[in-house]
Amino acid sequence: MTFGYTQCPDICPTTLSLLKSLREQWERDGIEFPQVVLVSVDPGRDPPSMLARYVAAFDPAFLGITGDEAQLQQLARGLGAAYRRYDGQDPRHYSVDHSTDLYLIDPAGRLRSRFPQPLAPEALAREIRSLIGASAVPRTAVSAM
Secondary structure, eight states: OEEEOTTOSSHHHHHHHHHHHHHHHHHHTTOOOOOOEEEESOTTTOOHHHHHHHHHHHOTTOEEEOOOHHHHHHHHHHHTOOEEEEEOSSTTOEEEEEOOOEEEEOTTSOEEEEEOSSOOHHHHHHHHHHHHGGGGSOHHHHHHO
């Protein structure tokens, strides 16, 4: 999971591109990659349909979610993330600062690990594999067990 928004000029597209590359590599190796989720902290400009198109442009397997301000604040606080909107003179043009970390959440909804930027692809892949353990075994090996 990562926080961002569709109009982010730098970190969001870079992070999603990296995650796409990692997912493709794991798929070639027959390993199931964790679900990638982008949480938009800009629900005013990122309605669900736009968010879905944005993440699908990186990888159709990625999910984009958002919520109202109270929901976003609760999720961000629970993970130790932060974001802040900076209004400009034109209410349609503003920027949003947001945490750039990746958050590995287990199936029970618990935070397993937090990965700060800059993300080193090989180290990130190794760490994720070590944290998810048995589920990082190639699919063919799992089905043979």
